[in-house]
Amino acid sequence: MIALKSLRNRSSNLSPKFPFVEQRRWKKAVDSAQTRLENRTRDHQLDKLATKLRTLRTILNTHRLMSTRKRGPFVSVQIMSRWKNILGLNITMGNFLHKYPHVFHLFTHPLNKNLCCRFTPKMENLINEEVDVIRRCESDAVIRIKKLLLMSKSGTLHVHALRLIRTELGLPEDFRDSILGKYGNDFRLVDLEIVELVNSDKNLGDALVEKWRENEYREKWLSEFETNFAFPINFPTGFKIERGFREKLKNWQRLPYVKPYEGKENVVRVRTCGGFERFEKRAVAVVHELLSLTVEKRVEVERLSHFRKDFAMEVNVRELLLKHPGIFYISTKGGTQTVFLREAYSRGCLIEPNPIYVVRRKMLDLVLLGCRNTKELKHLEEIKQESDNLIGKIGDGGTRGGDWVVPIFEPLKKDNLDDNLD
Structure with a gap:
């Protein structure tokens, strides 16, 4: 109390010429790339497209993981559930697969009775069609790489940089051998990871x-x-x-x-x-x-x-x-x-x-169907199942050969049944 009174007396004895003023510093708003990104005017159409493309990218990555398993055309859902973190999913793998019946076909394994998955023939055909279109448009891919090398200040580019935008440029997965190695009159590999332009075409300079x-x-x-x-x-x-x-x-x-x-x-x-x-x-x-x-x-x-x-x-x-x-x-x-x-x-x-975009758009449209028009899928499954059962019975002389047949898809081989299951 004594210290408080002395402090009050000191404050009362202060000269009015020097009043106590609290100084405040106002921080200037930071004009950074992050603030500009948050405050920009959004294009909702392109934002929706980016969200849809992320789903398609996840599906194609799933196909890539399934294709690495060379012992059969299908994978058990139990194994696929381990890929959740790799694919960056925020839902379970089972829920993800059920959301796109036009892309994934789920069926029960005839022996182990567990749930398995494989891509539908329609989606598989589109993926193969994209590979074929990219091969047919090989000359356009060569021109794109040439133009990128012409923009380089040294006439060289890192192969790793091209590999990062391989999908965007419409290049095949093995473009290092199928394009850079094939067209030796146009490209030359330096230190195996740097590509150099050999002949510059003046007509490509616009x-x-x-x-x-x-x-x-x-x-x-x-x-x-x-x-x-x-x-x-x-x-x-x-x-x-x-x-x-x-x-x-x-x-x-x-x-x-x-x-x-x-x-x-x-x-x-x-x-x-x-x-x-x-x-x-x-x-x-x-x-x-x-x-x-x-x-x-x-x-x-x-x-x-x-x-x-x-x-x-x-x-x-x-x-x-x-x-x-x-x-x-x-x-x-x-x-x-x-x-x-x-x-x-x-x-x-x-x-x-362009042809590559058209095929990829067909894939996206198939993904966007979601769970719609599934009656058509069921009808096709029933027709395929009847034909497979008939073929199985004829092949086994009237025995239950059709029990080995998975609907829609090719008959499973007994040697590969256990290779895809854990």
Whole structure:
């Protein structure tokens, strides 16, 4: 109490000229890539597509795991339940398999009476069709790799970087041997993990955006000054345009830059001589061209970082993409950050489809059926079961050979029955 009274007396004796003022420091809002990502205007169509593609990717990974088991065309659900963490599922494997009856066929094993799974013939045919289409489009894949090597400042790329976006580029799994090794006149492997361009084709030196610029120049009668360095801009619905934004965008569209296939020796000099905006715009052009070369005009943001040094774009790729919401859109749905080329999509579909995209879209449509139209599946199962039973009886002279037949699928061999069961 005595100490408290003395403290009050001291505070009362303070001079009014020096009042006690509490100082507060207001922190400035951090304008980082993460805050921009959270506050961006969302494109719900592309977000829905990213979520659906994640499901398809999980199903294809399941097929890849099943194909590694070479001792039969089916796997027990008990074994598949161990793959839950590998596939990143947040539900049980049994519930996941039951959600897609047009993709997975569940049946009871005739001997062990446990639940087994294999892919339906329709889904299996689509997976095989994709492999065949990729083989037929081999020449297009060669052109894509050539153009990527032409954008590289040294004319080389790491094979690992190409392997990461193999699916996006429409390359076969064995592209290192079937494409890089096969076309020795175009590619050369250095140290086994670096591919180098042997012959550069001048006809491939034009970016795909140049076609759009020619159409803008001819159809809209715009001047060359307006279209020579411009990009197609398509903002998502609900995008708020602030004061002065249109003027900044107009000046940025007119800003010259070193194009992806031109003057790679001048890229570093442009950056060091105060031309950072032009250097950054070239990075936009490189990412735009890379996305244009992909089959579905999209790629994971994380995988773009593997091309930064080879393409001489020493910038934060995610911040660069978020700076230009009219050109790129980053979706965080589906467990990964995926960047889409906005001009290539309309209502969640690719405007200019290609054969590989068409097959993958058929797979996605089959997945999206869910549990609908299952009556047709049951009808087909009954027909196949009757035919298999008839074949089994004829083969065994009227005995119960049909009991060994699993509906819809080929007869199981006795030698392989126990190999797929644990």
